[in-house]
Amino acid sequence: MFGYIRPLQGELKVNEYERFKACYCGLCHALGRKYGFASRLILNYELVFLSMLLWGEDEPVEIKRRRCIASPFCKKRYCVGSRALDACAGYSVILTWWKLRDTVADEPFVKSLPHRFFSLLLLHAYKKAAREHPEFDCRTREGVVSLEAHESRQAASIDAAADKFANILRAAAPESAVESLHRPMSELLYHLGRWIYIMDACDDYTSDAQAGRYNPVLALYLPEEGKLPEGGAARMKTTLDHSNNLVSSAFELMPENPWSQTVRNVIYLGMPDARARVFSGRWPPHRRKITKNGHD
């Protein structure tokens, strides 16, 4: 989807990084197993993060090795399916489906052909996922529709726009009879969604300004020399960091699970790093290469 929600690799312990990769592969396998091959193409970092968040306190992390299409010769470690991975696989399919439908509705016929084709591939998977998670499907559809309506009005409020997206993500918070479990998760997901939405808008600011596309930040600040003016950038940075802080304060109220350390890395280091990179034009980060002088 976006790729902003990822750990800062250099600050992860080696075994944490290995486990994170296994979780990534685990979600891919869960997608393939439950929803067919096509759905594996929609794998993304955001949903891997969500799997780690939704992982049960007492649910063990079981890692096995197997070959897959991406690594046909060498066996790779992956997390064996868990409740969280299965749920997130379903959420991925539903989110992607509605995003595709949104694009199909927006773009001219020819331009939307690839999206039409892919949504056809995903139709079966979507139907299955929607059956399994009717509530999430319903809220995602509502969210996409209201986001669409909001964007067509081009209202000058970043929060009103981000709210719709944030609420979609919030819908992934599992209902719990225990209020102290549900509320922090719901709050965390809301601000995570808000953060992703604003990050994406800031990241796309220049290209949207050139192409004349709708962008909620563009609706607030006119570009200066094609770029987001400094005052606007400062304001957006502040609001992004505020959401990041609220994500972390909500997270600290949640019970620890096997992924807590990795999740902390994402929240405390990965997200600020992504934020800094987007605003300094260094996004996406390059893969680390070993050079003669050490890490590049």
Add this chain to the structure above:
Amino acid sequence: MNDPYKILGVASSASDDEVKKAYRELVRKYHPDNYHDNPLSDLAQEKMKEVNEAYDAITRMRSGGGGGGTYRPGSGSAGSSGGSAEGQKVRVAINSGDLQYAEQLLKNFPARNAEWNFLMGSLSYRKGWLDDAFSFFQNASNMEPGNSEYRQALTFMSQGGHAYRSHGNGRRPVQGGGCDACDCCTAMLCMNLCCCN
């Protein structure tokens, strides 16, 4: 109540210092400054209460065995003047938030000794007069260097300037509130703990 050691995240065999460290870390984590105007502030308060109770329970268990080290008044720390009757009254007043009464009591305090300085420091924390509080704790600690309660209060103060971060390298986005204030208030909460009996 749940296992207090589990709440603090330490083994029951942990040393007093380890327990104290874990406790402080949790106090920093659930500090009201981190949840200012936050819809989850009530949950953070509950957590804080739980942590305080757990620390209380452990301190009580350990002081029963003659353990010094903790900064609970009257737990037998050498040379602590925390037990004076007037002092207790001030502690109770500060703890219940009756700062005017505490101030009045301190005005009529029998002596301007280490305990008076310490209590003045606690009161200043409560009022948010952070620099004053630092000076008072420094005085208290200078007058009675052997008192661990005063020393800890001072150490807490001088550790200031760091916002709570669970990930060691300080790249966490810092909240707008200012770090000094954050740490001082954390210390204040610990002081509150000292003040309750």
